[in-house]
Amino acid sequence: MGRDGPAIEAEGLRKRYGDLVALDGVDLAVPAGTVCAVLGVNGAGKSTLVRILTTLLRADAGTARVAGFDVRRQADRARAHLGLVGQHAAVDEILGGRQNLVLFGRLHHLSPARAAARADELLDRFDLSAAADRPVATWSGGMRRRLDLAAALIVDPPVLFLDEPTTGLDPRARSDVWDAVRALVDAGATVLLTTQYLEEADRLADTVRVLDHGRVTAAGTPEELKSTLGGDRIDVVLHHPDDLAAAETAVTAATGVAPTVDRAALRLSVPVTDRVAALAAVLRAVDAAGLRAGDVAVRRPTLDEVFLHLTDVRTEVPA
Template identity: 60%
Template sequence: MAPNGPAIVAEGLRKEYRQTRALEGFDLTVPEGSVCGLLGPNGAGKTTAVRILSTLLEFDGGRAEVAGFDVVRQAAQVRYRIGVTGQHAAVDEILTGRQNLEMFGRLYHLGAAGARRRADELLERFGLAGTAGKSVKHYSGGMRRRLDLAASLIMAPQVLFLDEPTTGLDPRGRIEVWEAVRSLVAEGTTVLLTTQYLDEADRLADRIVVLDKGRMIAEGSPDRLKSTIGGDQLDLVITDAAELDRAARVVAGVCGAEPETRPDTRGITAPVRHRAATLAATTLVEAVRALDEAGIAVEDIALRRPTLDEVFLRLTGHPAGPGEEAGPGGGRPDSGKRRAEPAGHRAEEETTAV
């Protein structure tokens, strides 16, 4: 691979399952050492893209290279350089955390002593040293996911694929996993992370690619994405809920756009049409004055950047979000499809249970 060349390149990837077009001309370039967030709702094609790029799935058109190697013609070289963590943990329930990592190390021919040493390093790094001797069935969701991440790092991969690493975790588990991912990135690993969580992409990714129905619909840095697609938002909370409609009309007049109202929290949000910061600030001042003249008491008023949720809604016309997602494995259309995949070393089209 050329120094600082892209770690991942996909061009025009197409994949159809019997009836479904999962990817329709998917392009992607991820520079080495960066984190790319592949963001999209359930069914967007994220897992399909990750499985193709990690050589686990055959596809119908286009091409892809990972770490400089073609994922079809040079699949073995690709597999040697990647790690994959799926939505469903690949670790063994019965074994302890340490035994799991040692087992992966042995699988990758590190030898008994080498596997033990690597396991120790990774347990320490992911804050699992204290619970290394416990059977995984006693681990919390966040601990499992960190162990899964550790397992995918046994061979210090150049490129790491994380497919919805925090789906189904509680807030604390999510933060634990985010910290683990950040520490990897600090060491120069290239990461492709899929997520349905806009805040996750915002926090972890250098660049976000928004995927919807098998196509990229937008891309850019989190900031650029937010500022190119949406201008500032005027956010306010009024004191008296009965005044909400009247306040909304005042705000509409100032902002030149129809605001959204939230009766339960007495909140109003409207996009600000102007671009430059000074003009947006002028709008804020005008809104304060207009509401005051109308005799409407304001509890809180501020300008803010749009959230990625708002960005997604504007891009696709439908809200992003976990859809009918119900926790780990709960009610997913694809749950159970990927059982116990050892990190990144399977090449069959559809893996079966071991």
């Protein structure tokens, strides 16, 4: 590491493409050895942020350091300390997996013997040895992603950037990538990942930044973000769609707050402060209205709700 301090730092990053403001003053500090998830919808500026931090793109204003090295003035040193997994599996499809890793190892200026040994280690670690010599074009999406990840780890970079690492993967492949990320962090790496999946941020991240229209609109641990929505929620799930209107009235009367209604799931959801009293009141009201509930539950808000809340405030037309 270049010096003590956060592994990833950014101050006032701005970037515009013509009239489109991609980043509108982003500050960031990710302590070494932690995972930071940057959460946002398509077009929020996530990839632009990653491209600037990985030296691929020059910011219009602001500064950024990776492992203590300025991404603009010390780009080569920063590059030697970072690994990038971009949105595409950026590997050579004609070559085999081993050839790919040796190629990228050589471009990191490892000796031929060292590059070959490192390729074998990584193939083994990501469970790709069996397919190592088949052309990557014949591999599954999950295998390519793992190869992509392996390629980013050739020199054991202390800082790793993952741009939507699990987009388009099936649940099994996604969980493989999550395991790999956890193992890296356990080994001391710092990870910044972008994602559209709240669950991913919830599972992996120590801290979350919500990016919306190029600005960080919320920052904190997943738990902190959830508590910004004000405590717990009560869910009431019905059997019949006909009961929704009556249930809405009953729940509103019991809690004093109009619930959000998910018509497809036949679920009403309402934020509450005193969970026990509120639960009793809701149960009584539902019973008194003669409704049959399939399920009634008290729970913490999900990151989805936090995210929708945060982005709704700024977005007039919901997607």
